[in-house]
Amino acid sequence: MDALAALDRRIADCGACPRLVAWREEVARTKRAAFAGETYWGRPVPGFGPADARLLIIGLAPAAHGGNRTGRMFTGDRSGDVLYRALYDVGLASQPDSVAAGDGLELYGTRVTAPVHCAPPANKPTPAERDTCRPWLVRELRLLRPTLRSVVVLGAFGWQAALPALAEAGWTVPRPRPAFAHGTRVPLDGLTLHGCFHVSQRNTFTGRLTPEMLREVLRSAAREAGLL
Numbered sequence: 001m002d003a004l005a006a007l008d009r010r011i012a013d014c015g016a017c018p019r020l021v022a023w024r025e026e027v028a029r030t031k032r033a034a035f036a037g038e039t040y041w042g043r044p045v046p047g048f049g050p051a052d053a054r055l056l057i058i059g060l061a062p063a064a065h066g067g068n069r070t071g072r073m074f075t076g077d078r079s080g081d082v083l084y085r086a087l088y089d090v091g092l093a094s095q096p097d098s099v100a101a102g103d104g105l106e107l108y109g110t111r112v113t114a115p116v117h118c119a120p121p122a123n124k125p126t127p128a129e130r131d132t133c134r135p136w137l138v139r140e141l142r143l144l145r146p147t148l149r150s151v152v153v154l155g156a157f158g159w160q161a162a163l164p165a166l167a168e169a170g171w172t173v174p175r176p177r178p179a180f181a182h183g184t185r186v187p188l189d190g191l192t193l194h195g196c197f198h199v200s201q202r203n204t205f206t207g208r209l210t211p212e213m214l215r216e217v218l219r220s221a222a223r224e225a226g227l228l
């Protein structure tokens with residue numbers, strides 16, 4: 001097993017945040033009616049994608065009935081539908097749909113992760129939970145560092161979590177820390193950081209983030225990573 005796969009396994013066994021452990025397990029027990037016949041994952045959701053990824057996408061946290069149900073990042077919810085459709089459209093995914101672990105989806109040179117690996121109530125982790133989960137992201141970044149050339153951060157929460165994690169993993173992050181904005185690009189040593197609105201339904205339903213805006217950020221990040 002490679003080091004990243006070993007890290008993913010350790011993440012899936014983490015129980016460091018009592019509120020999130022209780023919530024992820026309660027959701028897995030009570031379920032949404034539409035998924036009543038399914039067995040929920042109900043554990044931390046590790047990153048998804050190859051160990052030699054050149055592009056990393058950092059979201060917020062798994063959705064209660066998405067990643068927390070399927071066990072794979074952004075899989076089985078509306079946000080994931082938008083993200084994986086765009087990854088497929090720009091040539092970074094083998095298929096446009098991501099419905100379940102084992103559905104055959106492959107990402108090309110791209111990995112998807114989150115600064116908080118457990119589904120939080122109302123999609124809102126606390127700052128303390130974000131900080132407790134940070135060492136997992138730092139370890140993931142360190143393992144990806146030899147190949148990683150681009151990072152796309154989805155939303156301001158992920159941005160605030162990613163900057164200290166990148167600094168801790170060895171990149172030089174400017175001070176004062178650059179602010180989050182959609183379309184912003186921050187060159188770090190050997191890597192470009194891209195800001196993008198989160199693929200949440202609140203953003204995609206209202207047109208704040210359109211499929212073309214998302215594709216544009218992904219294309220630009222993929223080009224800088226040498227993937228297109």
Ligand code: SF4
Nearest residue numbers: 014016017044118133
């Ligand atoms: S959010 Fe992160 S640190 Fe907290 S229990 Fe889940 S995996 Fe562990």
